[in-house]
Amino acid sequence: MLRQVLHEGLRTSFHKLGHFVANHPVFFASAPVLISILLGASFSRYRIEENVEYLLAPKHSLAKIEGNLVDSLFPVNRSKHTLYSDLQTPGRYGRVIVTSRRGSVLDPHHVNSVLKVSNISLE
Known part of the structure; x- marks a missing residue:
């Protein structure tokens, strides 16, 4: 009984998430790229000290x-x-x-x- 309720709840929530992602493809395609650029930009300030x-x-x-x-x-x-x-x-x-x-x-x-x-x- 509990298993069926969890299964139904997860299925409907993932179904709604899939529709949301499908309705906003530009955001979900560009967000990982922007986050990668922002996190990668901090590496430009690092320098390797040999001395x-x-x-x-x-x-x-x-x-x-x-x-x-x-x-x-x-x-x-x-x-x-x-x-x-x-x-x-x-x-x-x-x-x-x-x-x-x-x-x-x-x-x-x-x-x-x-x-x-x-x-x-x-x-």
């Missing part, structure tokens, strides 16, 4: 300022066409990692120490 630094550090953080300073003072040749052997000339090379216990490495006292070590190593 993780921009995602993790604040825009005007000290780390970014110091990173830009290091990049400007010590440029790295990232050309794909340059061989590693072209960058090295014959001789002995070493690397020095400079850190400070307190303050910034860019403080004048530390900078003078780094320049002294650099001058000594060049001689």
Whole structure:
């Protein structure tokens, strides 16, 4: 009994819905297209960020300022066409990692120490 009542109710409601859709074909043909365009338009504002630094550090953080300073003072040749052997000339090379216990490495006292070590190593 309940099954027959549900069946009849669903059949009449879908029959009325079918007549409504048939009487308004332009709306039901254009509405999905318009909704797709509106939802797809938001994807044009997305951009893929390749540099993780921009995602993790604040825009005007000290780390970014110091990173830009290091990049400007010590440029790295990232050309794909340059061989590693072209960058090295014959001789002995070493690397020095400079850190400070307190303050910034860019403080004048530390900078003078780094320049002294650099001058000594060049001689």
